[in-house]
Amino acid sequence: MKKHFLRNLLLMVVMLSIKMSFVSFAGGSWVQDGNGWFYSTDGGGYLSNGFCEINGEWYYFNTDGYMYTGWVQGGDGRWYFMSSSGAMLRNTTSPDGKYWLDANGIWDGRTLGVSDTSSTRGLF
Numbered sequence: 001m002k003k004h005f006l007r008n009l010l011l012m013v014v015m016l017s018i019k020m021s022f023v024s025f026a027g028g029s030w031v032q033d034g035n036g037w038f039y040s041t042d043g044g045g046y047l048s049n050g051f052c053e054i055n056g057e058w059y060y061f062n063t064d065g066y067m068y069t070g071w072v073q074g075g076d077g078r079w080y081f082m083s084s085s086g087a088m089l090r091n092t093t094s095p096d097g098k099y100w101l102d103a104n105g106i107w108d109g110r111t112l113g114v115s116d117t118s119s120t121r122g123l124f
Contacts, residue, residue, distance in 0.1 A: 028054075036066040037086060050075060051088075058088040058105060079107040 028041040038061070039047045039054060046065035051058055051074065060068040060082055067086040073079055081089045081101055088105040099107050 035064075038065040038067060051080075058090075059086045060088070080105045081107065 028039050028047075031038055031040045039052070039059070041047065047059075047061045048065040049061065049063055051060050053059075060072045060074075060080070062068060067082075069082045069084055069086055071079055072082055081094050081099070083089055083095075089101050090105045091101070091103050093100055093112060094107075098112055100110065100112055101107055
């Protein structure tokens with residue numbers, strides 16, 4: 001019984017931490033300072049610690065509130081690519097053309113390339 005309770009508690013903590021990593025937000029403005037870009041909320045705070053949806057695009061913010069670009073490993077352990085504008089790339093390849101990012105922006109671990117036996121391009 002105790003084992004079952006602990007397993008369920010752990011599962012709930014993991015699910016909540018994943019949910020907390022992805023937040024939708026509206027109301028605020030982009031600000032750039034000497035360290036980079038951050039999103040100032042209407043309440044005077046800033047977004048930090050994970051992914052946030054702003055005007056239909058997903059962005060990743062570090063613990064100090066600055067927007068990331070390039071490869072980011074989310075709290076779920078998966079890899080995402082944030083464009084030079086900071087927006088998550090989805091349904092496309094990474095800028096170098098080597099990695100496919102799905103509709104959720106997730107890289108599935110495979111590499112795009114050309115087969116040694118043909119000129120066919122595909123996932124390997």
